[in-house]
Amino acid sequence: MCTSDQHKTVVSLKDVTFAYAESENGASIKNIDLDIAEGECVLLCGMSGCGKTTVTRLINGLIPHFYEGTLSGSVHVGDLDIPHIELYETAGVVGSVFQNPRSQFFTVDVTSEIAFGCENIGLPKETVLDRVDKAARELNVQKLLGRDLFELSGGEKQKVACASVSALEPKVLVLDEPSSNLDMTAIADLSDQIARWKSQGKTVVVDEHRLFYLKGLVDRVIYLRDGRIVDEMTWEELESFSDNERAALGLRVPDLTMLSRQIEQKYAQSGDRIHRNRNLRLDTSISAKGQVSLLGLSFSRDGGATKILDLQSLTLPRGKATAIIGPNGAGKTTFARCLCGIQRGARGVMWIDGTSYRRRARLKKCFQVMQDVNHQLFTESVEDEVLLSMDEPDEQQADAILDSLGLLELKDLHPLSLSGGQKQRCAIASALAARREVIIFDEPTSGLDRAHMQRVAENIQQLEEQGKTVLIITHDPEFILACCSYVAHIEGGSLAESYALDHEGYRRMLAFFMVKEKRAEINAMDQKHSPLSRPL
Amino acid sequence: MPQQILRGAVNNKGGITLDPRTKIFVAFILGVVLLTGGYNGGMAWARPTLTAIPLVLLLSVRKWGAAVGYSLAFLASYFAMTYLMPITSGPLNFLVMIVFGIFLQFLPCIMMFYFVFSTTTVSEFMAAMERMHLTDKITIPMSVMFRFFPTVNEEFGDINDAMRMRGISFGKGNLGAMIEYRLVPMMVCSVRIGEDLAAAALTRGLGAPVKRTNVCSVGFHIQDLIILAVCAACLVAFGEWYVSVHF
Numbered sequence: 001m002c003t004s005d006q007h008k009t010v011v012s013l014k015d016v017t018f019a020y021a022e023s024e025n026g027a028s029i030k031n032i033d034l035d036i037a038e039g040e041c042v043l044l045c046g047m048s049g050c051g052k053t054t055v056t057r058l059i060n061g062l063i064p065h066f067y068e069g070t071l072s073g074s075v076h077v078g079d080l081d082i083p084h085i086e087l088y089e090t091a092g093v094v095g096s097v098f099q100n101p102r103s104q105f106f107t108v109d110v111t112s113e114i115a116f117g118c119e120n121i122g123l124p125k126e127t128v129l130d131r132v133d134k135a136a137r138e139l140n141v142q143k144l145l146g147r148d149l150f151e152l153s154g155g156e157k158q159k160v161a162c163a164s165v166s167a168l169e170p171k172v173l174v175l176d177e178p179s180s181n182l183d184m185t186a187i188a189d190l191s192d193q194i195a196r197w198k199s200q201g202k203t204v205v206v207d208e209h210r211l212f213y214l215k216g217l218v219d220r221v222i223y224l225r226d227g228r229i230v231d232e233m234t235w236e237e238l239e240s241f242s243d244n245e246r247a248a249l250g251l252r253v254p255d256l257t258m259l260s261r262q263i264e265q266k267y268a269q270s271g272d273r274i275h276r277n278r279n280l281r282l283d284t285s286i287s288a289k290g291q292v293s294l295l296g297l298s299f300s301r302d303g304g305a306t307k308i309l310d311l312q313s314l315t316l317p318r319g320k321a322t323a324i325i326g327p328n329g330a331g332k333t334t335f336a337r338c339l340c341g342i343q344r345g346a347r348g349v350m351w352i353d354g355t356s357y358r359r360r361a362r363l364k365k366c367f368q369v370m371q372d373v374n375h376q377l378f379t380e381s382v383e384d385e386v387l388l389s390m391d392e393p394d395e396q397q398a399d400a401i402l403d404s405l406g407l408l409e410l411k412d413l414h415p416l417s418l419s420g421g422q423k424q425r426c427a428i429a430s431a432l433a434a435r436r437e438v439i440i441f442d443e444p445t446s447g448l449d450r451a452h453m454q455r456v457a458e459n460i461q462q463l464e465e466q467g468k469t470v471l472i473i474t475h476d477p478e479f480i481l482a483c484c485s486y487v488a489h490i491e492g493g494s495l496a497e498s499y500a501l502d503h504e505g506y507r508r509m510l511a512f513f514m515v516k517e518k519r520a521e522i523n524a525m526d527q528k529h530s531p532l533s534r535p536l
Numbered sequence: 537m538p539q540q541i542l543r544g545a546v547n548n549k550g551g552i553t554l555d556p557r558t559k560i561f562v563a564f565i566l567g568v569v570l571l572t573g574g575y576n577g578g579m580a581w582a583r584p585t586l587t588a589i590p591l592v593l594l595l596s597v598r599k600w601g602a603a604v605g606y607s608l609a610f611l612a613s614y615f616a617m618t619y620l621m622p623i624t625s626g627p628l629n630f631l632v633m634i635v636f637g638i639f640l641q642f643l644p645c646i647m648m649f650y651f652v653f654s655t656t657t658v659s660e661f662m663a664a665m666e667r668m669h670l671t672d673k674i675t676i677p678m679s680v681m682f683r684f685f686p687t688v689n690e691e692f693g694d695i696n697d698a699m700r701m702r703g704i705s706f707g708k709g710n711l712g713a714m715i716e717y718r719l720v721p722m723m724v725c726s727v728r729i730g731e732d733l734a735a736a737a738l739t740r741g742l743g744a745p746v747k748r749t750n751v752c753s754v755g756f757h758i759q760d761l762i763i764l765a766v767c768a769a770c771l772v773a774f775g776e777w778y779v780s781v782h783f
Binding site: 061066088098119121122124164342363366367388389 | 721
């Protein structure tokens with residue numbers, strides 16, 4: 001599959017070594033040699049901090065022009081000497097899509113955003129309008145033209161970002177963890193778009209943790225560790241690793257169907273959660289022990305005209321982790337806000353062991369670990385953060401909580417100086433200190449590699465052991481498999497179904513996430529039938 | 537409602553479109569004349585005229601809610617000044633005068649700014665600035681504000697939610713803590729978003745030394761001329777008043 005010998009090399013990194021001026025900003029890389037051929041799709045993978053993002057930044061010129069540091073070696077895209085030309089000269093040749101759809105648009109409306117790049121390089125007005133039109137059609141976002149970007153979902157924003165890059169018609173596309181904040185449908189759309197770019201002969205470089213959506217697109221896999229390229233393989237070789245081998249490499253599953261094999265294996269072991277979940281059956285009566293019942297949880301906007309959430313009744317196992325799944329915009333976030341009591345005007349009651357909790361009472365009973373955990377760390381040290389949550393500050397108890405989460409040595413550090421995972425644990429610690437019983441996570445594994453995902457799963461198991469009821473909004477089936485026992489599937493603001501994650505439940509959950517696979521199946525069927533159905 | 541403030545009003549379909557330069561000019565005149573002018577002479581009609589301009593403009597773009605809110609708030613302050621002032625005395629009288637007096641002066645300006653920010657897109661703004669031959673060095677940072685305010689607003693909402701969840705909305709009674717708990721995460725998030733934003737914009741050629749294209753066409757129309765004429769008349773009245781007072 002390695003086509004670099006036969007074809008023209010487009011991207012060429014020769015003996016590149018780079019260290020960030022601010023070392024915390026990212027991992028340094030050492031002696032990177034990488035040639036990428038025209039039309040090739042290359043995946044950069046490895047654990048967090050392995051330097052794959054740094055490689056993408058070298059190609060799009062953000063290094064050394066935006067992120068400063070010491071650079072040696074040469075970086076070429078075509079004839080362009082990237083480190084020695086200005087960023088705007090690279091702009092028309094290399095297009096970049098980033099991780100966070102929220103923070104990569106510059107204007108406030110879709111049309112201006114798609115036109116933005118073309119306007120910057122001073123293309124004639126008619127050309128810009130043509131390109132906007134073409135890019136909008138290509139990404140299927142014509143309906144969004146003229147809309148307010150702040151009102152779009154994450155998936156829609158990411159499509160607009162792709163369209164904006166596409167409008168510049170670059171030769172090379174660099175995607176930096178583009179799927180991190182997307183739901184499964186949006187990921188399948190992203191996968192289709194990468195396929196389209198490939199078919200247009202563009203070179204695609206993507207660095208990612210989630211791999212499954214790249215199946216069938218990637219020509220070559222580059223594996224990095226500690227800033228060096230340590231392995232190069234084909235997709236088939238990547239797929240041939242056993243689960244243990246992948247765990248050692250810190251890689252996520254390259255194909256979701258592998259998870260169904262894992263389910264069968266786990267089911268065979270009688271001690272596993274899947275086996276235990278066989279007997280997880282919930283009562284519908286609100287006074288039943290061992291469960292958390294939510295009745296009439298609802299919220300509407302515009303004086304009742306627009307129903308955002310309308311859950312008649314949902315019963316969850318107490319002291320276990322439940323995954324909240326559903327497409328973006330289904331009302332999962334509103335559900336979490338209503339449950340924690342921060343959504344003003346929310347209706348409904350939570351029942352635990354015959355005690356009812358209305359909205360204000362839930363503010364003291366529930367806690368949400370937000371997706372952007374930076375929003376909920378307020379004090380100057382990790383220990384203060386925990387003490388702040390206690391009614392009666394008790395240092396001994398605070399230390400015990402920190403110890404249980406592996407944060408004890410960090411207790412004097414500023415919470416905002418911690419790594420992402422540590423910050424998340426710091427927020428969990430404050431929830432434990434406030435003796436919250438229901439803890440809700442909003443996409444805790446977005447953008448995490450396998451080891452960090454596993455660590456979050458361990459934290460959640462630990463919470464279960466302490467008798468906490470955990471709810472997790474997530475688009476990550478691998479993570480659900482690692483720690484959840486129950487599923488509540490929300491669609492269109494109401495409960496579509498809820499089920500225990502036993503043998504059958506896991507398969508049902510997995511089927512929900514296989515959007516790309518389903519699409520491929522439908523396409524295959526269409527192709528099979530089309531010659532017959534089409535008259536000659 | 538606050539979510540909509542300071543966000544490019546790209547959803548404004550229909551209604552009268554004004555050139556961004558007109559809007560900015562009107563906002564400027566409104567500020568100068570209403571905040572520094574008196575009540576006598578020509579100002580007797582210039583003041584109500586200028587006060588009515590934001591209302592007319594809001595109605596012209598069918599922002600009914602804002603128009604009604606503006607009218608009610610203005611009338612309430614006006615009646616409070618007229619009827620409460622004579623019947624109160626001492627510190628209370630002073631308080632009524634300060635609160636409602638300031639409100640009456642500032643409200644038209646605030647609504648005008650709301651109108652400017654909620655009906656101007658970044659493209660329109662940049663196109664207009666370019667017509668005025670301002671350099672990119674000034675217009676780009678200014679255009680970032682359109683993007684920045686709604687973002688800060690979003691962040692602030694999230695931080696407030698987090699504080700309510702922790703039960704520390706009021707900083708456990710400590711005013712300093714109340715502010716600090718909001719500002720620190722806010723600054724950290726804003727810096728990070730700002731960095732992401734800059735990186736994304738630079739990879740799409742922002743700052744290239746070529747003449748930037750703008751797909752947005754701006755220009756003066758009859759509605760601009762009418763409103764500018766009204767403002768000019770008010771400005772003349774203001775000038776007259778100013779001369780009569782100071783010389």
